[in-house]
Amino acid sequence: MAKYINPIRATKGEKIFYHVNHIFMLVLCAITLYPMLYVIFASLSDPNEFAMVQGLLLKPAGFSTIGYRFVFRMSTIWLGYRNTLIYVFLGSAISMVLTILAAFMLSRREFMLKKISIGLIVFTMYFGGGMIPTFLVVSQLGLTKSIWGVMLPGALSVYNTIVLRTSFNAIPPALEESARIDGAGDMRILFNVVLPLSGAALATITLFYVVGNWGAWYNALVYLQDRRDLYPLQMFLREMLIEDKTTDAYMNSLSGSSANVHLIKEITKYSVIIVSTLPILLVYPFIQKYFVKGVMLGSIKE
């Protein structure tokens, strides 16, 4: 690696290279961050002044918190937040229980049905049912128009199961054997030996599910149908930002009341993006390393 080269010997050409490289990286970081910065600036802008802006923003155009004040009065945002939190906590918990059980079963060396289980589970990574057949099954099971239709289909990720199993397999068999000699059964080994030794992998998988459930919307789109009261936040974002529909009661009550309502709505869109992304952005620096670890674990092939 470059750091092993004595910097005193760095030639002039190398110095120029390092400077150019640093500038390139700086530009790349700026380009990566700018769309987010633009949204932050726009969300804090004055509606009238923002409407006049042609092109880029380097700071908020004027200053106003009216966008955020509107967002907090929108019942759909609160409802979406509440539902999303349910899906994130309950859904991720269900996923974790299933994933731990599946990974534990597949990591048991002495389990007779291990091979066939691995075959049946991995097979589903390459063959699926498709949108409509899955929809028909979920309907027949009576899961549509309920929170279970949002949380159960796709609750168990085969990829995550394989990652967790890799980690379970890395536990020395001697530990389990000594527990078994002490009279421990399979569940006791799971709770007292395997789980306490897999903290990092469990954290990684949990975060995968949490971030996945936070951003998920397909199941809600297809299975919730007219149950708008169960919509996750992402579905309300879709209505407001992608479809450009005003379905919020508060927003509707304002329509036509004053001339610049549509300008305020524009600012509100940016505020909604920030309000709905903030939780992830706040925890992101702390959870990033677990995700990188997960990517690495997933790339190990057995």
Add this chain to the structure above:
Amino acid sequence: MSQAKAKPRKLPFFKRLARDISRHPALYVIFIVIMTYFVLFCYWPMYGNIIAFQKYKPLKGILGSKFVGFTNFEKFFTSYYFPRLVRNTLLISIYNLIFGFPFPIIFAILLNEVQRLSYKKVIQTITYLPHFISTMVICAMIVQFTNSKGFLTIFANSVSKHEGALITDPRYFRAIYVVSGIWQTFGWNSILYIAAMTGISPDLYEAATIDGANKFNQMLHVTLPGIKETIVIMLIMAIGRLMNVGWEKAFLLQNEATYETSDIISTYVYRKGFVDSDYSYSTAVNIFNSVINLILLTVANYVSRRMTESSLW
């Protein structure tokens, strides 16, 4: 299994199974729970694919509906949409591959040359960020930036003769899709390359320096060969996924004005199924897509096993 001695092997299968169940009852309870999940949400829908060969009526169910052979497939292959959908799906994929695939590699190689660890960490944290923003918010931002008031539209209209919003112009859909995809993923996709580079021996760089290799030569002849295997595997996997364009983003970014370029097989499957309620036809189109995917993946895997030591199976 390897522990099995000569004696247990003589026992018939069901005897051994009964003994295993009595020894590990918990594992068999887990087996039933997990398999129930896979049967309900994977294998039962897989069986449901039969409706592609039927004139499926929800009230009659799969068993009561009439079989029509390959009629649904024929209808798709001869329809006006078939060439358009295949072209759109393939073009988005190929552009993604050509422009999106090399970017993380170049980025990783250049990041490897950043000397200070603290700079490196900051750059990584920033470039991984878009990966954590939900697809919905990413698409919402793209729509905001490319609608008639968006700054990207204003920029495009000021430097060219283009008029109107970019998001409703079919000529710009692929560019928007691919460029935003690169923005979203280049940092994250560089992780495995960066990891592979840590495995390159520092001696190689030292030897190259002594031989008079400059930075560019080192990147080309030391770093690049060092991550060659990772690149090949990633490329093969990308080719295997060629017809598997990310459904969510295409669905969220498309609108009726851009169907000409934005309608891909998976969004068509959705529309035929859920909007037009043509269940059998939609399923047939999806099976076509899955079969192509499977062929691509199998070929890619075969090539991978031949060219490198590694393969998916």
